[in-house]
Amino acid sequence: MSSRQLSIKGTILWSSPQEFFGESISLAKGKKVLLVMNATTAERLSLNRWVEELAGQASLTWIDRTGSNPDYKDVFRNLKSCPAGPFDLVMALGGGSVIDMAKSLAALSYLVDQEKLDHFLVLQSISRKEYLQFPDSVPIYAVPTTAGTGSEVTSWATVWDWEGKRKYSIEAPWLCPAGTWIIPEFTATMPQRLTLATGLDALCHAVEAYWAKSSNLMAQELAKTAIRLIVKYLPKVLAEGAHLSYRKKMCLGSLFAGLAFAQTHTTACHSISYPLTMTFGIEHGLACALTLARVMEMNLPLLEEKGDLLEALGVQSPAELQEWLDQTAAGIVRLRLGAFGIREKDLSDLVTLSFTQGRMDNNPVDVSPEDVQRMLRSLL
Numbered sequence: 001m002s003s004r005q006l007s008i009k010g011t012i013l014w015s016s017p018q019e020f021f022g023e024s025i026s027l028a029k030g031k032k033v034l035l036v037m038n039a040t041t042a043e044r045l046s047l048n049r050w051v052e053e054l055a056g057q058a059s060l061t062w063i064d065r066t067g068s069n070p071d072y073k074d075v076f077r078n079l080k081s082c083p084a085g086p087f088d089l090v091m092a093l094g095g096g097s098v099i100d101m102a103k104s105l106a107a108l109s110y111l112v113d114q115e116k117l118d119h120f121l122v123l124q125s126i127s128r129k130e131y132l133q134f135p136d137s138v139p140i141y142a143v144p145t146t147a148g149t150g151s152e153v154t155s156w157a158t159v160w161d162w163e164g165k166r167k168y169s170i171e172a173p174w175l176c177p178a179g180t181w182i183i184p185e186f187t188a189t190m191p192q193r194l195t196l197a198t199g200l201d202a203l204c205h206a207v208e209a210y211w212a213k214s215s216n217l218m219a220q221e222l223a224k225t226a227i228r229l230i231v232k233y234l235p236k237v238l239a240e241g242a243h244l245s246y247r248k249k250m251c252l253g254s255l256f257a258g259l260a261f262a263q264t265h266t267t268a269c270h271s272i273s274y275p276l277t278m279t280f281g282i283e284h285g286l287a288c289a290l291t292l293a294r295v296m297e298m299n300l301p302l303l304e305e306k307g308d309l310l311e312a313l314g315v316q317s318p319a320e321l322q323e324w325l326d327q328t329a330a331g332i333v334r335l336r337l338g339a340f341g342i343r344e345k346d347l348s349d350l351v352t353l354s355f356t357q358g359r360m361d362n363n364p365v366d367v368s369p370e371d372v373q374r375m376l377r378s379l380l
């Protein structure tokens with residue numbers, strides 16, 4: 001069964017915080033629940049009373065610390081704190097890293113009862129995709145607190161190996177959340193830089209879904225709607241972060257982008273972003289957006305309906321898109337490699353690590369190492 005068929009299985013609820021509190025408690029009542037949510041998020045969104053009520057109604061295990069871009073050793077540590085026996089459901093409330101951690105724990109939950117559980121076993125299970133032998137995974141419920149990840153509607157999770165400089169994808173149709181609550185109020189206190197990075201991640205999801213080799217008409221329509229919303233409202237929400245109606249539009253844009261790339265996966269921008277994040281710690285969305293206009297320059301001549309994409313973006317050319325990106329990020333971050341400490345001497349290693357299977361080869365135009373080198377050099 002393909003992930004595309006099941007990527008739309010989840011119920012997506014556009015929700016207020018109050019509706020979510022009531023619905024999630026009744027869902028969890030009497031069940032064995034794994035909650036993945038950072039303690040800092042609970043504090044920021046005043047969710048400690050909700051957690052207390054959840055703990056009163058369900059048998060609750062709370063994983064309360066997940067850093068950005070979790071490593072397989074973080075997955076191992078969290079598996080070690082899970083009690084024996086299967087969970088009835090996993091609930092994730094947070095950004096992409098938190099939702100990806102919840103998916104990873106759900107996928108690898110069969111390891112919890114193994115006597116010889118260590119981080120090598122976790123790495124082996126991820127790299128050899130051994131979790132695919134355990135399809136009766138626990139249902140996942142996701143509540144994104146950023147507008148960008150898309151993880152709440154996809155069937156995969158990113159797990160890193162920081163030491164080994166590798167990025168893994170845990171992917172299985174049953175990892176697509178069974179339910180998702182979209183609650184714009186939960187995104188309203190995001191700091192400006194996180195708003196920018198996650199918003200640009202969503203834009204890349206949409207643009208890459210539009211031009212991906214694996215794209216289709218439905219993904220393209222979803223992508224265009226997402227692009228229009230994001231280019232209109234990202235600058236507005238960056239200027240007035242507390243404006244809830246702008247946050248709502250960004251949540252919609254991110255959701256539509258997520259639904260689009262859930263069917264297509266991403267392409268060259270994401271593929272090139274991974275070593276930028278892994279080697280220089282660049283936030284995921286910024287790392288993807290760095291090459292968006294350059295990749296567009298390569299792809300555009302071969303796109304059948306390039307006019308539609310340009311119209312949705314509100315630009316006439318890749319150069320104008322780069323201008324829009326620079327203006328949108330102005331005052332927050334300079335979208336050039338030099339601003340992140342990357343120098344000419346770093347490029348050849350970055351190029352070598354830029355070719356992720358399933359991403360670079362999903363780009364509509366073949367990209368060579370020389371192309372990546374040229375793109376990155378132009379962005380120094």
Ligand SMILES: [Fe+2]
Pocket residue numbers: 149201205270284288
């Ligand atoms: Fe992304």
